[in-house]
Amino acid sequence: MKTIVWDSPLLLEGVAVEIGVTFQRGVPQVLSDEAAEILLRKDHNGNQLNKDFKEVTDSEVQVPGGLKFDKPQAPPNQPQKEGGAN
Amino acid sequence: MPGAATVPQGELETYGVGKEGSGSGYGTFVAPSIWHCFNKHDPRITTDMITRAPRTSLADPYPGTGGRSVTATLDVETDQDTFPMWLAYALGGQALHPLAMTHVIVNVKTMGMIMMGDSQFTVQNVGTYGGSNAWLNNVSPMANIIVGMTVTVDVGGMNPEPVLITGILGPNQFSIAPATFAHAHSGGSSVQRTSTNGVLNAMNLATPLPSFSVEVGRPSSVNTHYVGGAVDQMTLSMAAKAGLTSKISMVFQDAVTYGGSLTTPVLSSLNPYIFEQQFTYAVMGGEVLGLAGGSPGASLLNFNITINNNLLKGYYTFGTGNRIRSLPEQLRKISGSITLGFETNAQLTNFDVARLGGDLPPISLGIPLVGTKAFAAMDDVYQIYLWMPKIFLSTMNIADDTTKPLQQSFTFTCAESAPGNNDQFAALCIIGANAAF
Numbered sequence: 001m002k003t004i005v006w007d008s009p010l011l012l013e014g015v016a017v018e019i020g021v022t023f024q025r026g027v028p029q030v031l032s033d034e035a036a037e038i039l040l041r042k043d044h045n046g047n048q049l050n051k052d053f054k055e056v057t058d059s060e061v062q063v064p065g066g067l068k069f070d071k072p073q074a075p076p077n078q079p080q081k082e083g084g085a086n
Numbered sequence: 087m088p089g090a091a092t093v094p095q096g097e098l099e100t101y102g103v104g105k106e107g108s109g110s111g112y113g114t115f116v117a118p119s120i121w122h123c124f125n126k127h128d129p130r131i132t133t134d135m136i137t138r139a140p141r142t143s144l145a146d147p148y149p150g151t152g153g154r155s156v157t158a159t160l161d162v163e164t165d166q167d168t169f170p171m172w173l174a175y176a177l178g179g180q181a182l183h184p185l186a187m188t189h190v191i192v193n194v195k196t197m198g199m200i201m202m203g204d205s206q207f208t209v210q211n212v213g214t215y216g217g218s219n220a221w222l223n224n225v226s227p228m229a230n231i232i233v234g235m236t237v238t239v240d241v242g243g244m245n246p247e248p249v250l251i252t253g254i255l256g257p258n259q260f261s262i263a264p265a266t267f268a269h270a271h272s273g274g275s276s277v278q279r280t281s282t283n284g285v286l287n288a289m290n291l292a293t294p295l296p297s298f299s300v301e302v303g304r305p306s307s308v309n310t311h312y313v314g315g316a317v318d319q320m321t322l323s324m325a326a327k328a329g330l331t332s333k334i335s336m337v338f339q340d341a342v343t344y345g346g347s348l349t350t351p352v353l354s355s356l357n358p359y360i361f362e363q364q365f366t367y368a369v370m371g372g373e374v375l376g377l378a379g380g381s382p383g384a385s386l387l388n389f390n391i392t393i394n395n396n397l398l399k400g401y402y403t404f405g406t407g408n409r410i411r412s413l414p415e416q417l418r419k420i421s422g423s424i425t426l427g428f429e430t431n432a433q434l435t436n437f438d439v440a441r442l443g444g445d446l447p448p449i450s451l452g453i454p455l456v457g458t459k460a461f462a463a464m465d466d467v468y469q470i471y472l473w474m475p476k477i478f479l480s481t482m483n484i485a486d487d488t489t490k491p492l493q494q495s496f497t498f499t500c501a502e503s504a505p506g507n508n509d510q511f512a513a514l515c516i517i518g519a520n521a522a523f
Contacts, residue, residue, distance in 0.1 A: 009119070017100075022355060049347060052352070
């Protein structure tokens with residue numbers, strides 16, 4: 001399991017369509033290793049393609065009094081496909 | 087067996103856009119940072135034929151290879167959070183309002199006293215506000231206050247009172263939630279927008295236009311990178327039973343087949359701006375269009391606006407091969423049409439005013455588009471205010487159709503508010519904080 005944060009500078013919410021998970025900016029999601037690997041995939045030079053996705057450690061999520069990100073809100077690795085709803 | 091022979095499906099395509107660096111960054115691919123949902127994408131690559139002279143034959147010799155041009159049209163969904171990018175790219179500029187950092191951006195003041203228990207208030211334009219927000223100075227307060235916006239009345243005064251704008255009752259006259267004011271406020275009290283989750287940006291005319299790269303993902307087919315792109319033309323249309331529609335014509339420097347991994351796409355989950363979801367009014371020539379109640383204006387039935395950047399295509403220069411060197415920008419033209427009901431003949435009067443000679447006075451046109459997605463509970467929603475400070479009504483057409491209500495249609499051309507202001511069109515957008523497209 002990996003904790004992934006989507007830190008888009010442009011949008012507040014987005015659906016990572018390949019894994020069917022909706023992200024809120026700055027809100028960590030706990031995902032399976034396979035799903036996280038899709039979000040963090042790299043090009044042939046080893047550079048991560050979508051730099052908005054970041055893996056964060058538990059310590060980064062849960063630093064007392066100085067949270068960099070909110071605590072995970074979604075249950076582990078539950079696909080959250082949305083049908084364009086607001 | 088179904089699926090045994092894979093057929094590349096358009097439904098599975100992704101369309102990501104990355105903003106290229108200025109100057110020498112033109113034409114250098116930048117990975118997408120925003121993805122757009124679209125109905126139709128029509129890229130086209132053309133190679134000019136250099137005709138050769140006959141070779142003792144009546145048949146054409148095989149031509150020489152000339153310039154290569156890459157264009158595309160995109161019928162894009164106008165999702166509330168992603169579509170402002172296209173406005174920024176088509177118009178060329180995105181400017182945070184000078185006062186937006188502190189979210190003090192409604193450049194209006196209350197006109198007359200508000201009594202405790204009043205259910206509405208009116209505002210007037212201040213004219214200047216710190217001297218720095220010039221492009222808003224001459225805008226009607228209705229361009230600054232939109233239904234769905236949270237504001238504080240009498241901010242900095244004795245009893246600042248936050249309210250939600252719930253309706254437009256007349257020119258510059260608004261209803262609120264809670265239903266009535268709890269305090270009295272003196273004339274001249276400031277009214278300021280209070281949301282901190284969304285910021286107000288002006289997408290305005292600026293040059294040079296930003297250039298961008300596009301990564302089109304076509305599963306089971308040919309992924310392509312389009313580089314050195316710019317928006318040549320954009321249309322904005324809205325009518326009943328549909329969302330805001332936009333078709334964008336683009337020109338690119340090149341298209342390159344891409345065999346690597348696609349950047350992980352993230353798509354918007356929001357709706358586009360929808361005609362029937364609008365709870366606010368457009369303003370044309372001093373008339374609040376479709377205003378229900380005491381002084382109804384002619385109903386707005388549809389509109390169409392075309393932004394034509396008039397890019398010089400085919401600018402091949404010696405030494406740069408068969409790709410264009412760049413896309414020189416030329417005189418822009420912004421025009422449109424609007425169809426109204428005939429509840430009033432105010433706009434026909436505007437059109438007719440120069441009937442016996444003289445100059446046709448310019449009128450303004452403001453069309454607010456209010457989204458349904460709030461940034462937080464009881465907070466602002468995504469908004470776009472299409473603002474045209476001076477339009478010239480060039481034709482007027484009455485549809486005498488015996489099967490439906492009378493309609494009046496106008497075509498218009500937009501002009502800058504004063505010579506050199508370069509402001510014939512602006513899109514005032516409330517978008518997520520820090521969204522710099």
